[in-house]
Amino acid sequence: QQQVRQSPQSLTVWEGETAILNCSYEDSTFDYFPWYWQFPRESPALLIAIRPVSNKKEDGRFTIFFNKREKKLSLHITDSQPGDSATYFCAAFPPSGYNKLTFGKGTVLLVSP
Amino acid sequence: ETAVFQTPNYHVTQVGNEVSFNCKQTLGHDTMYWYKQDSKKLLKIMFSYNNKQLIVNETVPRRFSPQSSDKAHLNLRIKSVEPEDSAVYLCASSLYWGGAYEQYFGPGTRLTVL
Numbered sequence: 605q606q607q608v609r610q611s612p613q614s615l616t617v618w619e620g621e622t623a624i625l626n627c628s629y630e631d632s633t634f635d636y637f638p639w640y641w642q643f644p645r646e647s648p649a650l651l652i653a654i655r656p657v658s659n660k661k662e663d664g665r666f667t668i669f670f671n672k673r674e675k676k677l678s679l680h681i682t683d684s685q686p687g688d689s690a691t692y693f694c695a696a697f698p699p700s701g702y703n704k705l706t707f708g709k710g711t712v713l714l715v716s717p
Numbered sequence: 718e719t720a721v722f723q724t725p726n727y728h729v730t731q732v733g734n735e736v737s738f739n740c741k742q743t744l745g746h747d748t749m750y751w752y753k754q755d756s757k758k759l760l761k762i763m764f765s766y767n768n769k770q771l772i773v774n775e776t777v778p779r780r781f782s783p784q785s786s787d788k789a790h791l792n793l794r795i796k797s798v799e800p801e802d803s804a805v806y807l808c809a810s811s812l813y814w815g816g817a818y819e820q821y822f823g824p825g826t827r828l829t830v831l
Contacts, residue, residue: 636817647807647822648760655817691758697817704773705820707760 607631608696610708618716623681625711627694632675636697638705639668639679641690648693652679684715719743721823723808729829730798738793738826740808746821748772748814749791751783752807754825760807766791767814795828803830 607630617623627637638653654661654668654677661668665684670677681688694708721742730736742749751763765773769785780796795802805825811818 638817638819642758647825649822650819653817653819693760704762704765704775706762710758710760712758 607706608694608708610694610711612711614712614714616714616716617684619684619686621684623684623688623713623715625679625692625713626676627678627708628676629696630675631696631698633698634696635699637668637670637677638695638697640693640695642693643690651692686715686717689713689715721808721810721821723823723826725826726824727827729831731831732800733797736795736798736828738806740791740823742789742810744810744821746810746812747788748811749785749788750809750820751791751793752809754805754807756804772814798830800830803828
């Protein structure tokens with residue numbers, strides 16, 4: 605059973621456009637949702653994260669929109685740049701006591717100049 | 718330099734051999750992890766250690782055995798490797814256990830089993 609789902613599997617946008625990456629989850633007890641990005645031949649690194657007390661989190665060109673009722677979230681990347689081309693992982697974390705980060709399968713984003 | 722370090726970067730071996738990977742973090746974190754990332758980039762947790770104690774042991778084959786001498790070091794031994802063990806093994810650390818702390822990943826060890 606896949607607890608964190610991501611779509612699309614891959615996405616291509618033109619430079620300057622807004623890329624939208626989707627994520628949904630099964631377990632309503634998840635209470636922390638980080639997004640990690642991974643560039644080719646590098647390891648994952650934290651990009652931005654949100655807790656369900658908020659429905660929006662912004663960091664520069666990156667914004668997470670969160671819908672707790674529907675158990676969905678999305679990552680919006682405005683003014684996409686070729687340097688944003690990477691694999692983006694949505695992850696979910698349960699309440700404290702069980703330290704296991706569950707990752708989705710990732711969305712491969714390509715930003716064409 | 719404070720980071721997560723892994724050795725070796727690459728390892729090529731044959732089916733049935735034993736391999737060992739090393740991880741060291743100089744971030745002063747309490748918690749360390751081993752992840753497996755397959756050819757499709759799927760990331761799966763294998764083990765979690767808190768202050769050198771095994772906390773989480775996901776369903777992995779028994780030929781995998783982690784070991785931690787102190788909270789800064791975490792090793793992984795694979796006895797009798799199988800072709801499906803070919804993957805990138807990522808070590809990570811976080812400040813503490815039991816909370817949503819950022820995980821810092823090492824560069825990974827790419828294992829190829831022939």
